[in-house]
Amino acid sequence: MEALPGALGTSASLSLRLGQAIFAVASLLFMCLDIQFYSYTSFCFLVTVMGLVVPWSLTLAVVDVCSVFTNRATRQPGLLSIIVIGDWVLCFLSLAASCSTASVTSILLGSGRFCGVKLCTRYQLSSAMAFLSWFLLLFSSLFNLWLLPSV
Amino acid sequence: MEALPGALGTSASLSLRLGQAIFAVASLLFMCLDIQFYSYTSFCFLVTVMGLVVPWSLTLAVVDVCSVFTNRATRQPGLLSIIVIGDWVLCFLSLAASCSTASVTSILLGSGRFCGVKLCTRYQLSSAMAFLSWFLLLFSSLFNLWLLPSV
Numbered sequence: 025m026e027a028l029p030g031a032l033g034t035s036a037s038l039s040l041r042l043g044q045a046i047f048a049v050a051s052l053l054f055m056c057l058d059i060q061f062y063s064y065t066s067f068c069f070l071v072t073v074m075g076l077v078v079p080w081s082l083t084l085a086v087v088d089v090c091s092v093f094t095n096r097a098t099r100q101p102g103l104l105s106i107i108v109i110g111d112w113v114l115c116f117l118s119l120a121a122s123c124s125t126a127s128v129t130s131i132l133l134g135s136g137r138f139c140g141v142k143l144c145t146r147y148q149l150s151s152a153m154a155f156l157s158w159f160l161l162l163f164s165s166l167f168n169l170w171l172l173p174s175v
Numbered sequence: 176m177e178a179l180p181g182a183l184g185t186s187a188s189l190s191l192r193l194g195q196a197i198f199a200v201a202s203l204l205f206m207c208l209d210i211q212f213y214s215y216t217s218f219c220f221l222v223t224v225m226g227l228v229v230p231w232s233l234t235l236a237v238v239d240v241c242s243v244f245t246n247r248a249t250r251q252p253g254l255l256s257i258i259v260i261g262d263w264v265l266c267f268l269s270l271a272a273s274c275s276t277a278s279v280t281s282i283l284l285g286s287g288r289f290c291g292v293k294l295c296t297r298y299q300l301s302s303a304m305a306f307l308s309w310f311l312l313l314f315s316s317l318f319n320l321w322l323l324p325s326v
Contacts, residue, residue, distance in 0.1 A: 066278040116270060123271040124278035127217040131282050173324050 030167035032084070032107060033091030033099070037164065041085035044160045048077040050117075051153035054146050055125075066124035067147070070154055073121040077114055077157055084164075101175045110174055111165035118161060122154035181318035183235070183258060184242030184250070188315065191234035196240060196310045199228040199269075202304035205297050206276075217275035218298070221305055224272040228265055228308055235315075252326045259323055262316035273305035 052073065052074045052150040061067040129147040132138045139147070180187040203225045212218040235258065280298040283289045290298070 093317045120274040127275035128278050128282055
């Protein structure tokens with residue numbers, strides 16, 4: 025079986041996973057650092073989802089590192105199915121969280137009283153990072169889904 | 176090739192498409208009827224996306240009706256690829272629109288001044304209908320994606 029770039033156990037997949045984790049951590053830092061984010065449900069949702077994306081992506085990055093360095097891809101159908109399902113679920117959750125945060129921030133910024141420009145910019149950056157994390161998750165899940173029938 | 180229930184050209188697919196169109200129309204009606212929805216970006220986004228879902232689902236429902244009644248499934252790989260891509264794009268867009276609307280409504284309801292309870296309930300219902308439409312779109316796209324490698 026040839027290695028599909030971006031599928032589990034390749035160096036492209038490792039880059040995607042690291043990108044997801046980095047953007048998710050950036051989103052968390054923009055949202056949580058010195059801010060009382062828990063007054064809005066959407067922001068709590070974003071923090072929860074990004075808090076799930078970070079360990080998920082890091083675990084799969086470790087799997088990729090093992091595969092790349094031992095040059096032996098782990099291609100068990102059961103494991104790959106679980107990874108594909110997890111990827112898709114997190115993909116939908118992160119899109120939902122990112123869109124909710126963006127729209128709530130837009131409303132808060134429009135009303136002009138609930139958050140200052142500096143604070144709202146941080147919310148917007150957090151939402152943008154979550155969106156980028158979703159984008160990379162989408163690619164990971166598409167590549168793994170493509171690989172699934174051939175395992 | 177056996178017919179996969181829910182894939183293009185089956186009666187299950189016809190039910191899914193009709194369900195999507197009905198929920199999308201319900202979402203549009205709850206949002207647009209006698210309401211100035213265009214003061215919020217999220218609501219305009221929802222109306223745009225649902226306005227795309229309705230003709231898309233109805234067109235594919237017509238294709239399904241033709242297939243069911245002539246008993247001859249249209250299984251061209253190119254056509255199916257376009258349908259799968261369109262389904263996935265609309266799936267992501269409708270999830271984003273539904274989540275944005277739900278979170279904005281939650282903020283408006285929380286602030287208590289921008290919309291009354293009756294108006295906010297209509298926004299919430301519209302968001303719920305869009306969410307149901309997304310759910311059915313997800314199933315359609317999954318079934319068609321499953322069928323794609325065997326075409």
